[in-house]
Amino acid sequence: MKAWRIVLRKFGRTSGATFGGLSGFSADGRWHRASRHLDYAAESLSLAILERLVHYKRFDALEPHVLYVLDIPNAMIESAPPPPPPPGWDGEDLLAAAQQIGDAWCDEQRSPALRVPSAVTPGEFNLMVNARHPAWRWDWVIAGPQRFAFDDRLVELIRQPT
Helix, strand or coil, X not given: CEEEEEEEHHHCCCHHHHCCCHHHHHCCECCECCCCCCEEEECCHHHHHHHHHXXXXXXXXXXXXXXXXXXXXXXXXXXXXXCCCCCCCCCCCCCHHHHHHHHHHHHCCCCCEEEEECCCCCCCEEEEECCCXXXXXXXXXXXXXXXXXXCHHHHHHHHCCC
16 A cells, blocks of 8 residues: 655655654654654545645745655555544544554554544545554655645645634
Protein backbone atom coordinates (compact mmCIF):
# COMPACT_ATOMS: atom_id res chain seq x y z
CA MET A 1 0.00 0.00 0.00
CA LYS A 2 1.29 3.42 -0.89
CA ALA A 3 1.22 6.24 1.63
CA TRP A 4 2.32 9.89 1.54
CA ARG A 5 3.84 12.05 4.26
CA ILE A 6 4.36 15.80 4.04
CA VAL A 7 6.76 17.22 6.60
CA LEU A 8 8.54 20.49 7.25
CA ARG A 9 11.80 20.44 5.30
CA LYS A 10 13.82 21.18 8.43
CA PHE A 11 12.53 17.91 9.95
CA GLY A 12 12.51 15.90 6.72
CA ARG A 13 16.00 16.12 5.29
CA THR A 14 16.41 12.32 5.49
CA SER A 15 14.16 9.26 5.64
CA GLY A 16 15.49 8.53 9.11
CA ALA A 17 14.51 11.97 10.35
CA THR A 18 11.11 11.87 8.66
CA PHE A 19 10.18 8.45 9.99
CA GLY A 20 12.16 8.52 13.22
CA GLY A 21 9.02 8.99 15.28
CA LEU A 22 9.86 12.38 16.77
CA SER A 23 6.40 13.78 16.03
CA GLY A 24 4.65 10.94 17.85
CA PHE A 25 7.13 10.98 20.67
CA SER A 26 6.73 14.72 21.21
CA ALA A 27 2.97 15.13 21.07
CA ASP A 28 -0.31 13.32 21.50
CA GLY A 29 -2.09 12.28 18.33
CA ARG A 30 -5.63 11.20 17.53
CA TRP A 31 -4.65 7.53 17.72
CA HIS A 32 -1.79 7.60 20.28
CA ARG A 33 -0.40 9.35 23.33
CA ALA A 34 3.01 11.03 23.34
CA SER A 35 6.20 9.09 24.16
CA ARG A 36 5.80 6.61 21.30
CA HIS A 37 8.05 6.86 18.26
CA LEU A 38 5.38 7.04 15.56
CA ASP A 39 4.62 9.01 12.44
CA TYR A 40 1.47 9.38 10.37
CA ALA A 41 1.15 9.03 6.59
CA ALA A 42 -1.95 9.22 4.39
CA GLU A 43 -3.28 6.76 1.84
CA SER A 44 -3.45 9.51 -0.81
CA LEU A 45 -1.51 12.66 -1.58
CA SER A 46 -4.67 14.78 -1.34
CA LEU A 47 -5.38 13.44 2.15
CA ALA A 48 -1.76 14.08 3.16
CA ILE A 49 -2.23 17.71 2.08
CA LEU A 50 -5.44 18.13 4.08
CA GLU A 51 -4.00 16.38 7.14
CA ARG A 52 -1.02 18.75 7.09
CA LEU A 53 -3.00 21.94 6.48
CA VAL A 54 -5.59 21.22 9.17
CA HIS A 55 -2.88 21.54 11.82
CA TYR A 56 -1.73 24.99 10.77
CA LYS A 57 -2.91 27.96 12.78
CA ARG A 58 -0.95 30.67 10.95
CA PHE A 59 -0.21 30.72 7.26
CA ASP A 60 1.71 33.96 7.07
CA ALA A 61 4.86 32.04 8.03
CA LEU A 62 4.37 28.85 6.03
CA GLU A 63 7.75 27.14 5.90
CA PRO A 64 9.12 24.89 3.13
CA HIS A 65 7.94 21.27 3.11
CA VAL A 66 9.05 17.99 1.58
CA LEU A 67 7.13 14.93 0.47
CA TYR A 68 7.92 11.26 1.05
CA VAL A 69 6.19 8.23 -0.44
CA LEU A 70 6.03 4.82 1.21
CA ASP A 71 5.10 1.47 -0.29
CA ILE A 72 4.41 -0.90 2.60
CA PRO A 73 3.38 -4.51 1.90
CA ASN A 74 -0.25 -5.07 2.88
CA ALA A 75 0.79 -8.00 5.08
CA MET A 76 2.75 -5.53 7.25
CA ILE A 77 -0.26 -3.29 7.91
CA GLU A 78 -2.76 -3.97 10.67
CA SER A 79 -6.17 -2.33 10.51
CA ALA A 80 -7.65 -0.66 13.55
CA PRO A 81 -10.63 -2.53 15.01
CA PRO A 82 -13.55 -2.60 12.59
CA PRO A 83 -16.09 0.22 12.65
CA PRO A 84 -17.47 1.86 14.50
CA PRO A 85 -14.53 3.64 16.15
CA PRO A 86 -15.10 4.85 19.72
CA PRO A 87 -17.80 7.56 19.89
CA GLY A 88 -16.22 11.00 19.61
CA TRP A 89 -12.92 9.76 18.13
CA ASP A 90 -13.16 12.36 15.36
CA GLY A 91 -13.96 15.37 17.56
CA GLU A 92 -11.89 18.48 18.12
CA ASP A 93 -10.53 17.09 21.38
CA LEU A 94 -8.41 13.95 21.42
CA LEU A 95 -10.17 10.90 22.86
CA ALA A 96 -8.37 8.54 25.25
CA ALA A 97 -10.32 5.51 23.94
CA ALA A 98 -9.00 6.12 20.41
CA GLN A 99 -5.48 6.77 21.67
CA GLN A 100 -5.52 3.46 23.55
CA ILE A 101 -5.99 1.63 20.23
CA GLY A 102 -2.76 3.05 18.80
CA ASP A 103 -0.92 2.79 22.10
CA ALA A 104 -1.69 -0.94 22.39
CA TRP A 105 -0.67 -1.56 18.77
CA CYS A 106 2.64 0.25 19.30
CA ASP A 107 3.44 -1.13 22.74
CA GLU A 108 2.75 -4.71 21.60
CA GLN A 109 4.75 -4.18 18.37
CA ARG A 110 2.07 -5.95 16.36
CA SER A 111 3.10 -4.59 12.94
CA PRO A 112 5.13 -1.77 11.34
CA ALA A 113 1.96 0.11 10.32
CA LEU A 114 -1.58 0.55 11.59
CA ARG A 115 -4.39 1.71 9.29
CA VAL A 116 -6.72 4.17 11.04
CA PRO A 117 -9.65 6.34 9.88
CA SER A 118 -9.05 9.98 9.02
CA ALA A 119 -11.01 12.55 11.03
CA VAL A 120 -10.38 15.13 8.31
CA THR A 121 -11.93 13.18 5.44
CA PRO A 122 -14.59 10.60 6.38
CA GLY A 123 -14.14 7.30 4.56
CA GLU A 124 -10.38 7.80 4.03
CA PHE A 125 -7.50 6.38 6.04
CA ASN A 126 -4.07 7.18 7.43
CA LEU A 127 -1.27 4.89 8.44
CA MET A 128 0.52 5.12 11.75
CA VAL A 129 4.09 4.08 10.98
CA ASN A 130 6.57 2.62 13.45
CA ALA A 131 10.02 2.54 11.83
CA ARG A 132 11.44 1.06 15.06
CA HIS A 133 9.41 -2.12 14.58
CA PRO A 134 11.71 -5.14 13.95
CA ALA A 135 10.01 -5.88 10.60
CA TRP A 136 10.37 -2.30 9.28
CA ARG A 137 12.30 -2.00 6.01
CA TRP A 138 13.81 1.29 4.89
CA ASP A 139 13.39 0.31 1.25
CA TRP A 140 9.65 0.87 1.77
CA VAL A 141 10.50 4.57 1.49
CA ILE A 142 10.32 4.80 -2.31
CA ALA A 143 10.52 8.57 -2.81
CA GLY A 144 11.68 11.62 -0.94
CA PRO A 145 12.62 14.08 0.05
CA GLN A 146 10.88 15.92 -2.79
CA ARG A 147 10.22 19.64 -2.53
CA PHE A 148 6.55 20.24 -1.86
CA ALA A 149 4.57 23.48 -2.04
CA PHE A 150 0.91 23.85 -1.18
CA ASP A 151 -1.32 25.30 -3.88
CA ASP A 152 -1.61 29.04 -3.23
CA ARG A 153 -5.42 28.83 -3.51
CA LEU A 154 -5.57 26.48 -0.50
CA VAL A 155 -3.32 28.73 1.54
CA GLU A 156 -5.39 31.81 0.66
CA LEU A 157 -8.62 29.99 1.49
CA ILE A 158 -7.35 29.11 4.94
CA ARG A 159 -5.95 32.62 5.54
CA GLN A 160 -9.36 34.21 5.06
CA PRO A 161 -11.06 35.36 8.27
CA THR A 162 -13.96 33.31 9.49
